[in-house]
Each structure stands twice: as C-alpha cells, then as structure tokens.
Amino acid sequence: MFLFKREFHLKHKGTENIETKRFLLRKFQKYDVNDIYNNWTSDKEAAKYNAWEVHDSLSVTREYLAEWIIGYEKQNYYHWAIADKLTEEVIGSISVSNIKHSNRYCEIGYTIARKYWNHGIATEVLIEVIKFLMNNVGFNNIHAIHDVRNKASGRVMENAGMTYVKNKKKFFLNSEKFIMDCSIYKYKI
Numbered sequence: 001m002f003l004f005k006r007e008f009h010l011k012h013k014g015t016e017n018i019e020t021k022r023f024l025l026r027k028f029q030k031y032d033v034n035d036i037y038n039n040w041t042s043d044k045e046a047a048k049y050n051a052w053e054v055h056d057s058l059s060v061t062r063e064y065l066a067e068w069i070i071g072y073e074k075q076n077y078y079h080w081a082i083a084d085k086l087t088e089e090v091i092g093s094i095s096v097s098n099i100k101h102s103n104r105y106c107e108i109g110y111t112i113a114r115k116y117w118n119h120g121i122a123t124e125v126l127i128e129v130i131k132f133l134m135n136n137v138g139f140n141n142i143h144a145i146h147d148v149r150n151k152a153s154g155r156v157m158e159n160a161g162m163t164y165v166k167n168k169k170k171f172f173l174n175s176e177k178f179i180m181d182c183s184i185y186k187y188k189i
Contacts, residue, residue, distance in 0.1 A: 010101055010138045012075040018132050020124045025080035025094065028068050032081055035090035037061040039113035046114045049147035078133070082112070082125055091116050094125050096133065105141040106133065110156075117152070126160040130187050145182040157185040 018025040028036075040046040041055040041064070055061045071077040078096035083089065092112035099106045108129060112122050126144075133139040146153035148167060158164070162185040 010076075010099075010104060011136070013136055014075045015072055015078050015080055016132070016136075018080065018128050019085075020128045022085060023121070023125060024083045024085055025125060025128065026083060027072055028065060028079065028081045028090075028093075030065065030069065032090045033058065033062050033065050036065060036093075039089075039091055039115070040093075040111050043114055046111060049150035049153065050111060078129075080125075080129070082121070092121070092125075094129055096129075103141055104139050105143070106139050108133075108142060108144045110144075120159075122153070122156040123159040126156060130160060134187075140188060142187040144185050144187075146185075148181045148183050154183055154185070160187070162187045 015027050017027075037055060037058050041052075041061045044054050047054045055064070068079055071079060076099060080094050081090045082092040082094060084091060092110065094108065094110040096106045096108055108126065110122055110126060130142055133142060142162075143165075144157050144162060145168075146157070154164070165184040165186050167181060167183050
C-alpha cells in the first residue's frame with residue numbers, strides 16, 4: 001500500500017492592502033521617506049532591539065526604501081507600511097522573511113515608531129497579517145522572534161495568539177555582525 005503525501009502549495013499574492021480598525025497596511029511609496037526616517041530609522045531607541053542600524057541620514061533611508069519598492073516586483077515579497085487611516089502618516093512596518101515552501105513556514109518582523117508604543121498597534125497589525133498569510137497565502141507555520149530584553153514585543157506576540165517556543169542565539173549580519181539572544185514564538189494551525 002502506498003501513502004501519498006498531500007502537497008499544499010503557497011499561493012503567493014505579494015504585498016496586498018490590508019485594513020485594520022485604525023490602519024491601512026500598504027506598499028511603501030517614495031513619498032514615505034520622511035515618515036520612515038523621522039519615525040523609526042533615525043531613532044536609536046527604536047533600533048535598540050532590532051537587527052538594523054540607525055540611519056544617519058535621509059539618503060540612507062531613501063536607499064533602503066528604493067530596495068523595498070523594487071521587492072514588490074516579486075509575488076513572494078511581503079512588506080507593509082503601517083499607515084494611520086486618519087492622518088496617512090506611516091508609523092511603522094511589518095514584513096515577512098525566511099519563507100520555507102516545504103513546510104509553509106515564514107517569519108514576521110515589525111517595527112513601530114517609539115511615540116506610538118503601548119497603543120496596541122503592533123498587536124492589531126500582527127493579527128491581521130497572520131490572518132492574511134494563513135487564509136490568503138497558505139502559510140500554516142508562522143514564527144516571530146524578539147530580543148529577550150524586549151519583553152513588550154513578546155507580549156505583542158502572545159496577544160496576537162502566538163505561543164512561546166524557546167530562547168535561541170541568532171546571528172545578524174550588518175556592520176556589527178552581532179549575536180542576539182532571542183525568544184521565538186510561533187502561530188501554527
């Protein structure tokens with residue numbers, strides 16, 4: 001008797017608009033550069049627990065933004081600007097990385113401008129992105145990690161329905177090539 005493994009394929013859609021109660025998650029645009037720079041990429045406190053360096057000029061942010069926009073040409077690229085519905089200000093980002101097709105796995109990362117911390121924003125957008133990734137794309141094993149010192153990010157993950165898996169050292173390659181102690185969370189159906 002032969003057993004056949006049922007194949008499930010991801011149905012990549014690319015970065016599509018997602019609405020939450022207070023925010024529009026959308027593709028980044030060139031005109032977002034000032035919001036991005038002023039709200040998080042130039043903020044040492046916002047970068048403290050992340051794997052990116054603080055941008056020392058608007059031109060650095062402009063270069064990163066150009067790369068993000070080029071990424072939208074790919075159907076398996078997911079990177080949203082978090083735009084306030086009322087003011088249209090871009091106050092953060094949420095993205096998907098480390099996609100593994102064989103087990104329908106991905107990782108989610110997010111950054112919110114410091115002046116908007118502790119307003120439930122990260123939880124609100126994380127919940128909607130998880131729904132989109134599961135229901136529209138077909139992921140069923142979604143992970144997120146945070147620096148162990150950033151307890152607030154762990155609470156965001158728990159409030160979004162994710163469960164703690166373990167702590168692990170992660171290596172990030174940037175100009176500092178640093179090692180970070182991380183907590184790993186998962187959302188799995």
